[in-house]
Amino acid sequence: MRKIGKTTGFWPVQTGVWILAGCLNYFAQQFNSGMPVSVILLNAAGLVGGGFAITSIYRYYLKQQNNQFKLQASKFILSLLGSTVIQSICWLALLWLIFLPTIFKYHIGTVQFCLNFIPLTGVLLIWNLVYIGYHLLRQYHTTEVERWKLEAEIQKARLGALKSQxxxxxxxxxxxxxxxxxxxxxxxxxxxxxxxxxxxxxxxxxxxxxxxxxxxxxxxxxxxxxxxxxxxxxxxxxxxxxxxxxxxxxxxxxxxxxxxxxxxxxxxxxxxxxxxxxxxxxxxxxxxxxxxxxxxxxxxxxxxxxxxxxxxxxxxxxxxxxxxxxxxxxxxxxxxxxxxxxxxxxxx
Amino acid sequence: MINAILIEDSRLARQELKELLKSFPQVQIAGEAGTASQAEELIKLVNPDLIFLDIHLPGKSGFDILQELDSVPAVIFTTAFDQYALQSFDYNAIDYLLKPIVPERLEQAIQKAEILLKEKGGCSA
Structure with a gap:
C-alpha cells in the first residue's frame, strides 16, 4: 500500500484508504453484530472520521517537527509507540463522544467499549508504520541518489587532477x-x-x-x-x-x-x-x-x-x-x- | 608547386613534418625557422604561398607573427593541443592540425591549400 508524499497525492490516498476501511467495517458489522443500521453507520463514520482526523493530525505534527527521521533507533521506536497510544486514546475518546447517546441504550459496558483500544491501536500502528516507512524509503532513495552524484563528482575531480598533472x-x-x-x-x-x-x-x-x-x-x-x-x-x-x-x-x-x-x-x-x-x-x-x-x-x-x-x-x-x-x-x-x-x- | 615554409621551434617536430611532406611533391619546402625573428626574416626572403605554423614559439606566438605581416600567406596551424582552434579562425587559417599529425588530415589540408591558392591565382602551377 502506497501512501502519502509531499508531492505525490497524500490526500487522495488518505481519503480513499479511510473510506475503504469504513466500508469494510460497515459490511463486516452488518453481517456479524446484529446492531441496527444507524448504529453501524455511526460506528463506521466514527472510524472513518476519527481515523482520518487523527492520522492527519499526526502527519501535521510530524511535519511541524520537521522530523527528518534521523532519530536514534530506540528514541524513534519510543516516539512511534507513544504517538500511537496517544492517537488511540484520542480516537477512543472521540468514538465515546459519538456513541454517548446510544451507549446506554444498548448497554455497552465501559470495559467492553475500552477493549476497542486494541484494534484501534493496531490500525494506527499500521498507518504510522506505512507512513513513516514510505518516508524512510524515500529518504533512503534520495540519499542514495545524492551519494551517486557525489561519487561522480569525485571521479570527475580525480580525472581533473590527473589531467592537470x-x-x-x-x-x-x-x-x-x-x-x-x-x-x-x-x-x-x-x-x-x-x-x-x-x-x-x-x-x-x-x-x-x-x-x-x-x-x-x-x-x-x-x-x-x-x-x-x-x-x-x-x-x-x-x-x-x-x-x-x-x-x-x-x-x-x-x-x-x-x-x-x-x-x-x-x-x-x-x-x-x-x-x-x-x-x-x-x-x-x-x-x-x-x-x-x-x-x-x-x-x-x-x-x-x-x-x-x-x-x-x-x-x-x-x-x-x-x-x-x-x-x-x-x-x-x-x-x-x-x-x-x-x-x-x-x-x- | 606550392612554395611553403615551416615555422616550428622543435627541430624534431620540423623533421617530422618534413618527413610527412615528402608524400606531397606539390609542396616545396623553401625554408624553415625555429624562432619568431627567424620566421619574420624567412617570410620576407622567400615570400611563401603557405606557412606551416606552430602556435607556441619562444618569445612570440604564431598569432603574433601573423599580426605583424603586411600580407598574410595561406596558413596551416600545427600544434600539440587544441585549445587555440577557435582563435585560429580569426587568422583565416586553412586548417588546424594536431601533432602528431595524421597523414590523411595533412592531405586534406594540402588539398584545401591548393584550391585556395588556385582561386587566388598566386600559385605558379
Missing part, C-alpha cells in the same frame, strides 16, 4: 618528437618510449597518493626532463641536486614535475636561446625544501596565454589540501634566475 602539450609534443626520432635515432626513440610510459604510469598510479618518497619522485623527474629535452635539445640545460640522505623523505607526488614544467614554460620555452633549470632538494632541521630555479625574469611578458602562475596556483591549492598550513610556496627573483621554493614542515 599530465600536460597535454607535453604529452603530444613528446609523441610527435618520438615519431621523428624513430627515423633519426631508433635507439633513443626506444628509450624515450620507455620514459614516456614510466611517466604516464607514475601519474596514473600516484594521482591519488598523498606522499611518495623523494627517490621515486626524482626518478620520474629525471625521466621527465630527458623527455622534455628532446623537444628543446641543447636549448635546455638542467641539473638536479639532492643529497642521498634525503632520498627516503616523503613528499607529494608530481610536484617536482609540475614545478619543472612551470620552469620550462617560463624559463626555456619563452626564450629563443633557451635556458637553464636547477632543482635542489634540501632538508633543514624541521623543513623539506624543494627549490626549482629557471633562467628568466618575473616581469610579466606579453604572452599568448597570460596565465603566469596558473601552474603554481594549482600547486599551492594542492599543498593547502594536503598540508593545510604546514607547507608554503614562494617565488622570488634572484637574477639571472627565478626561484620557486616549496617548504614543507617536517615534525620527525
Amino acid at each position: 599530465i600536460n597535454p602539450h607535453f604529452m603530444f609534443n613528446a609523441l610527435n618528437n618520438i615519431r621523428a626520432l624513430i627515423l633519426e635515432d631508433p635507439q633513443v626513440a626506444r628509450d624515450m618510449v620507455t620514459k614516456f610510459s614510466e611517466i604516464f604510469r607514475h601519474a596514473l598510479q600516484h594521482s591519488e597518493d598523498k606522499e611518495i618518497t623523494v627517490a621515486e619522485e626524482l626518478k620520474i623527474l629525471s625521466q621527465y626532463l630527458e623527455l622534455i629535452r628532446i623537444q628543446y635539445e641543447e636549448k635546455l640545460q638542467y641539473q638536479v641536486n639532492a643529497d642521498n640522505s634525503i632520498l627516503s623523505e616523503t613528499m607529494p607526488p608530481m610536484i617536482l614535475q609540475l614545478l619543472a614544467e612551470n620552469a620550462v614554460k617560463h624559463g626555456v620555452a619563452a626564450s629563443p636561446s633557451g635556458g637553464e633549470i636547477i632543482v635542489d632538494i634540501k632538508r633543514t632541521c624541521n623543513k623539506l625544501l624543494l627549490i626549482v630555479k629557471n633562467t628568466g625574469t618575473l616581469s610579466p611578458k606579453k604572452q599568448l596565454e597570460n596565465n603566469l602562475g596558473i601552474g603554481l596556483k594549482n600547486i599551492t591549492e594542492r599543498l593547502k589540501l594536503l598540508y593545510d598550513n604546514d607547507a608554503s610556496l614562494s617565488m622570488e627573483e634572484h637574477p639571472p634566475y627565478v626561484v620557486v621554493t616549496i617548504s614543507i614542515n617536517k615534525y620527525d
Whole structure:
C-alpha cells in the first residue's frame, strides 16, 4: 500500500484508504453484530472520521517537527509507540463522544467499549508504520541518489587532477618528437618510449597518493626532463641536486614535475636561446625544501596565454589540501634566475 | 608547386613534418625557422604561398607573427593541443592540425591549400 508524499497525492490516498476501511467495517458489522443500521453507520463514520482526523493530525505534527527521521533507533521506536497510544486514546475518546447517546441504550459496558483500544491501536500502528516507512524509503532513495552524484563528482575531480598533472602539450609534443626520432635515432626513440610510459604510469598510479618518497619522485623527474629535452635539445640545460640522505623523505607526488614544467614554460620555452633549470632538494632541521630555479625574469611578458602562475596556483591549492598550513610556496627573483621554493614542515 | 615554409621551434617536430611532406611533391619546402625573428626574416626572403605554423614559439606566438605581416600567406596551424582552434579562425587559417599529425588530415589540408591558392591565382602551377 502506497501512501502519502509531499508531492505525490497524500490526500487522495488518505481519503480513499479511510473510506475503504469504513466500508469494510460497515459490511463486516452488518453481517456479524446484529446492531441496527444507524448504529453501524455511526460506528463506521466514527472510524472513518476519527481515523482520518487523527492520522492527519499526526502527519501535521510530524511535519511541524520537521522530523527528518534521523532519530536514534530506540528514541524513534519510543516516539512511534507513544504517538500511537496517544492517537488511540484520542480516537477512543472521540468514538465515546459519538456513541454517548446510544451507549446506554444498548448497554455497552465501559470495559467492553475500552477493549476497542486494541484494534484501534493496531490500525494506527499500521498507518504510522506505512507512513513513516514510505518516508524512510524515500529518504533512503534520495540519499542514495545524492551519494551517486557525489561519487561522480569525485571521479570527475580525480580525472581533473590527473589531467592537470599530465600536460597535454607535453604529452603530444613528446609523441610527435618520438615519431621523428624513430627515423633519426631508433635507439633513443626506444628509450624515450620507455620514459614516456614510466611517466604516464607514475601519474596514473600516484594521482591519488598523498606522499611518495623523494627517490621515486626524482626518478620520474629525471625521466621527465630527458623527455622534455628532446623537444628543446641543447636549448635546455638542467641539473638536479639532492643529497642521498634525503632520498627516503616523503613528499607529494608530481610536484617536482609540475614545478619543472612551470620552469620550462617560463624559463626555456619563452626564450629563443633557451635556458637553464636547477632543482635542489634540501632538508633543514624541521623543513623539506624543494627549490626549482629557471633562467628568466618575473616581469610579466606579453604572452599568448597570460596565465603566469596558473601552474603554481594549482600547486599551492594542492599543498593547502594536503598540508593545510604546514607547507608554503614562494617565488622570488634572484637574477639571472627565478626561484620557486616549496617548504614543507617536517615534525620527525 | 606550392612554395611553403615551416615555422616550428622543435627541430624534431620540423623533421617530422618534413618527413610527412615528402608524400606531397606539390609542396616545396623553401625554408624553415625555429624562432619568431627567424620566421619574420624567412617570410620576407622567400615570400611563401603557405606557412606551416606552430602556435607556441619562444618569445612570440604564431598569432603574433601573423599580426605583424603586411600580407598574410595561406596558413596551416600545427600544434600539440587544441585549445587555440577557435582563435585560429580569426587568422583565416586553412586548417588546424594536431601533432602528431595524421597523414590523411595533412592531405586534406594540402588539398584545401591548393584550391585556395588556385582561386587566388598566386600559385605558379
